[in-house]
Amino acid sequence: MKKLSFILMILFSVSAGALNVSDVERLAIQDGGRIKPFDTFARESTQLITGTQIHQGKNATELVLSWLFLPDQWLVEKFIQVKHLQLKKEIGVAENQSYISPDEIVHNPKLPQLFTQLAQLQKEKKKLNPYFQALSRMNNQLVLYQEIIAGRAIKVLPQTLSSDWIAVADLKGEPRELFANLAKSYFPAIGNGDERAFHEAVKKFKDFAMAQTNSNYPSESQIDQEIIYNSLHPFRLAYIFYFVAGLLFLLSLKFIKSMPWFYSSLGFAVTGFLIHAVGFGFRCVIAGRPPVSNMYESVIWVSAGCVFFGLVFEFIYRRRYIGLAAMMMATIGLIIGDSVPAVLDQSIKPLEPVLRSNYWLTIHVLTITLSYAAFALSCGIGNIALSYYARGKERENSEKLQALALFVYRAVQVGVLLLTAGTILGGVWADYSWGRFWGWDPKETWALIADLGYLAVLHGRFSGLLKTFGTIAASVGAFAGVIMAWYGVNFVLGVGLHSYGFGGGGVFYVTGVVVAQLLYIAWAAYQHHSVSANLKVS
Amino acid sequence: MFKKIAIALFDFFSSVKLAVILLISLAIMLAIGTFYEAEYGTPDAQRVIYKSWFMSLEMILLIINLACAAVDRIPWKKHHIGFVVTHAGIITLLMGSFITQQRGIDGNLALGLNESSDHFSVSDTEFHVYQNFDGRPFALLFQKPIDLDSKPPTKNKYEFKLVDDDVLVIKDYLQKALRKLDVVPTADVKAFPAIKFNLANERVQVNEWLGLGSQAIPPFYDLGPAVVSFIRGNLPSQPQGRNQILVYQDPKDMKLYYAVFSMRTPKPTSKGLIEVGKEYATGWMNLKFKVEKFISHAVPTVDYQEGDQGATETVQALKASIGNKTSWFELENPHELKGDKSTYFVSFTRKRFDLGFQLFLKKFRMKTYGGSQLPMSYESTVAVNGKDETVISMNEPLKFNAYTIYQSSYETNERGEPIVSVFSINYDPGRTIKYTGALGIVLGIGIMFYLKPRWSRKKKGVT
Structure with missing residues (x-):
């Protein structure tokens, strides 16, 4: 519902006579080591500064243009997002206030000293706590905003002799005049809606930029790809389909056991998967590499893998639980990927030197993360099975639970094969590029720990230590190892050679989820125990 | 049974x-x-x-x-x-x-531009002692592998018999030692003068020694926007062209004076006699200047302390003594230690291996992604035995004889230009x-x- 009203709001604001900036969105910008459409640059900038890509009914590009051409109007406007409570308190911002103005930051009496402290910590390469992370974000927001209004962040013109593009502020001669025309025509365009001169000026500037000899100006189709990708939100669309498919699986499981219901749920799942795959494909083409280089991209990939395995298993066993579990995990994954951009950075970034090997990146990282997908699926199926134990309904469902334990076991087997192979491939890559097959780096160590955990489950089941309940509970519990290897090493430990994926944020919530999961297992175990005890007594 | x-x-x-x-x-x-x-x-x-x-x-x-x-x-x-x-x-x-x-073998080799090497070192450490008597050149007395990280001298005895009843004892070892410079007065009238100044406002706090005539203590300290200098003789008549505090000892009355120059004005904005321990306003950024100590004949002494967790720029150092003579030895920084009759040359060093060939660094290049500082690749152009030019980059090592040579990292000069390429060198019979x-x-x-x-x-x- 919230989503719908949100979409309506956008439509409304567009129809309310906003400036048509589709041609500006298609200008190319050099930013963060990449050439990207203005649209992408604007979305990333507004995401950082305001926390959203649409602010006060203006889309990202309109917003950035407005900042650039009408900086005075924004001086006391509250649009810079601040979330951290302690930081708000420290700088004297009311707790219920989520935005502050550039003026408030610049003239805040406390901030200069805090920024100095921050710079000191960063110079010493100390790990930042959430408070300083928030402060660092505010610093980045302010710097980016100031660079935008000064025209230094917006590099619009390729050069003949250098790979560096020229920023708006440094334009000279003809291009400077062309851009000045663009700026001049902006005011009547937003004032009385006379946009003709503006669009003319944008076109002239773009023609000039594209005509630079030796330029690496992207082609129209490259720009198209990225703009479509930006506006499509394929992964958001995919999780809506997954969510519906999940609901249908659940209904077909509980109430309407007819095949058409089952097939329609499969239909939604497959459609969602295709959208997911198309989005992934777009990102591959735009980035020129498999998109598995940061946390966000891995979450997208793991969700896709989870659906893939779920569909394959569903095709083999046709038991609906697997489909339900896959939809559940993929929906959760994609929603997390979509909703916390401050933690999971969605922007496409160039690769660190050591990762610039598509061959190794593909086979090592994709294999490892695909194993996470199989384990996520086993965790999902396991949680569905645990729900029977938790509700004390295991006796009437014992056949079902045995089948579920088998699916969990099979998913764990797939995961173990992929994780073992992926970890070894990582060793081979490390040996090839650093001369070290195994160095007890935290990332590889945690991959091994997760693997050992699942190996213990497999051996436990093989030896009869783990029966139906044990297999399910232990497999679900072992997913904590995957969480640690996947998220924890980069966001909690923050040491080691895999530093390219390091980030901060969310530790509290992830820990909470893991603890809740363990408590759920404990509760199910307690119920299982009392049911078995009753069985013995009777 | x-x-x-x-x-x-x-x-x-x-x-x-x-x-x-x-x-x-x-x-x-x-x-x-x-x-x-x-x-x-x-x-x-x-x-x-x-x-x-x-x-x-x-x-x-x-x-x-x-x-x-x-x-x-x-x-x-x-x-x-x-x-x-x-x-x-x-x-x-x-x-x-x-x-x-x-x-x-898993070792490291740092090669400067246009330098070559035929050996590399590993992280294992060794202890070498050379002896010199009767004016002959130093001769190796012994060399032994020592692992002070696993077996610290606080728990293990390290005593080495030298010649003429001289016994060398390793007394202490710091894994993350911070070099602490101190300056003390001496009776030697030829020794140089030194001051310890303090420059501070609410945010900045600088506390350093300045000296005249010792490499260990430089005569000026550059904060970037301003410089503090200790100079010989009288106040120069030339303007300084930047924010500067000059401290000088008047040759006539041997007293300390100061003068504050600002970037814009040719003449000092303030000057006068320095009273040790008294604060003087500089007029820039609310900074206050003070001379905490003044020693007219000083010698530098170096001491080592264990650095905090996460302290940067630490060194490994051991403390060794012969008789009543004691000295610290940093890793890869050998020097003399005198016994009763002989002089010894003591070296705490990493273990070395011969490569079996000459590796020459011709070029090092760090490519960045266009318009940004983000590194894209590190590449070293090297020559083996003066020929066979190859490029070593990340993911593309050089295999020669039994060794594989990988691009590991690089070091820069003060201007941030890369001048040293660091390789890791590896021999792995278990591969x-x-x-x-x-x-x-x-x-x-x-x-x-x-x-x-x-x-x-x-x-x-x-x-």
Whole structure:
């Protein structure tokens, strides 16, 4: 519902006579080591500064243009997002206030000293706590905003002799005049809606930029790809389909056991998967590499893998639980990927030197993360099975639970094969590029720990230590190892050679989820125990 | 009786339950190791956890368990193939790793531009003592490997007999030592004068020694926007062109004076006699200036202290003494130490290996992504034995003789230009064995999980 009203709001604001900036969105910008459409640059900038890509009914590009051409109007406007409570308190911002103005930051009496402290910590390469992370974000927001209004962040013109593009502020001669025309025509365009001169000026500037000899100006189709990708939100669309498919699986499981219901749920799942795959494909083409280089991209990939395995298993066993579990995990994954951009950075970034090997990146990282997908699926199926134990309904469902334990076991087997192979491939890559097959780096160590955990489950089941309940509970519990290897090493430990994926944020919530999961297992175990005890007594 | 015990032992060592216990205990141990590493750093974690005796014990038990479990199932049937191949693979991999650990070499070589080297060093340390008497050149007395990280001198005795009853004792060792410079007065009237100044406002706090005539103590301190200088003789008549505090000792009355110059005005904005311990306003950024100490004849002394966790620019240093003469020795910074009759040259150094060829660094290039500071690649152009020019980059090492040379990192000069390329150099006789084992593990698991259920289904179908 919230989503719908949100979409309506956008439509409304567009129809309310906003400036048509589709041609500006298609200008190319050099930013963060990449050439990207203005649209992408604007979305990333507004995401950082305001926390959203649409602010006060203006889309990202309109917003950035407005900042650039009408900086005075924004001086006391509250649009810079601040979330951290302690930081708000420290700088004297009311707790219920989520935005502050550039003026408030610049003239805040406390901030200069805090920024100095921050710079000191960063110079010493100390790990930042959430408070300083928030402060660092505010610093980045302010710097980016100031660079935008000064025209230094917006590099619009390729050069003949250098790979560096020229920023708006440094334009000279003809291009400077062309851009000045663009700026001049902006005011009547937003004032009385006379946009003709503006669009003319944008076109002239773009023609000039594209005509630079030796330029690496992207082609129209490259720009198209990225703009479509930006506006499509394929992964958001995919999780809506997954969510519906999940609901249908659940209904077909509980109430309407007819095949058409089952097939329609499969239909939604497959459609969602295709959208997911198309989005992934777009990102591959735009980035020129498999998109598995940061946390966000891995979450997208793991969700896709989870659906893939779920569909394959569903095709083999046709038991609906697997489909339900896959939809559940993929929906959760994609929603997390979509909703916390401050933690999971969605922007496409160039690769660190050591990762610039598509061959190794593909086979090592994709294999490892695909194993996470199989384990996520086993965790999902396991949680569905645990729900029977938790509700004390295991006796009437014992056949079902045995089948579920088998699916969990099979998913764990797939995961173990992929994780073992992926970890070894990582060793081979490390040996090839650093001369070290195994160095007890935290990332590889945690991959091994997760693997050992699942190996213990497999051996436990093989030896009869783990029966139906044990297999399910232990497999679900072992997913904590995957969480640690996947998220924890980069966001909690923050040491080691895999530093390219390091980030901060969310530790509290992830820990909470893991603890809740363990408590759920404990509760199910307690119920299982009392049911078995009753069985013995009777 | 003996047979019974042997069978019981074999059953224990081949049991799946032992496997589960080993897997879980290993997982827990490693998990602790990673947290230990986050807290205390990689070298300590490697020493205390990953290369500890209980890790070796765990590995040995694991190998015994894997072997016994495989032997237990003899005669092997078709459905055992996956299981046996996997277990043999793990044992092979561990054996290969053992060979790497025992016989492999993992070293480093930092090469400056247009420099060449025919050797490299590893992280193992050695202690060398050379002796000089009767004016002859220094001759090697002995060289010994020492590992002060695992066996610190506080718990182990390090005494080396030299000549003429001289005994060298290692008294102390700091793994993360911070060099602490201090300046003390001396009776030597030829010694140089030194001051300790303090420059501070609410945000900045600088506290440094300045001296005239010693390399250890420079005569000026550059803060960027301003400089503090200690000069000889009188106040110069020329304007300074930047924000500067000049401190000078008047040759007539031997008293200290100061003068503050600002960038814009040619004449000092303030000047006067310095009273030690008294604060003077500089007029820039609310900074206050003070001379805390003034020594007219000073000598520098160096002392070492253990740095905090996460302290940067620390060095490894040991304290050695002969008789009543004591001195600190930093790693790779050898110097003399006098005994009663002889003079010794003491060196605390990393162990070196010969490459067997000359490696020459012709060029180092750090490419960045267009319009940004983000590094894209690091490339070293090297020549082997004066010919065979090749480029070493990340993911593209150079293999020569038995060694593989990898691009590891680089060092820059003050202007941030890369001038030194750091390679890691590696010799690994266990590589083939490890790879064979790795292949076995993956193949074996694949067979176990995918082919075995198929075989057993077929079997069921037949019967």
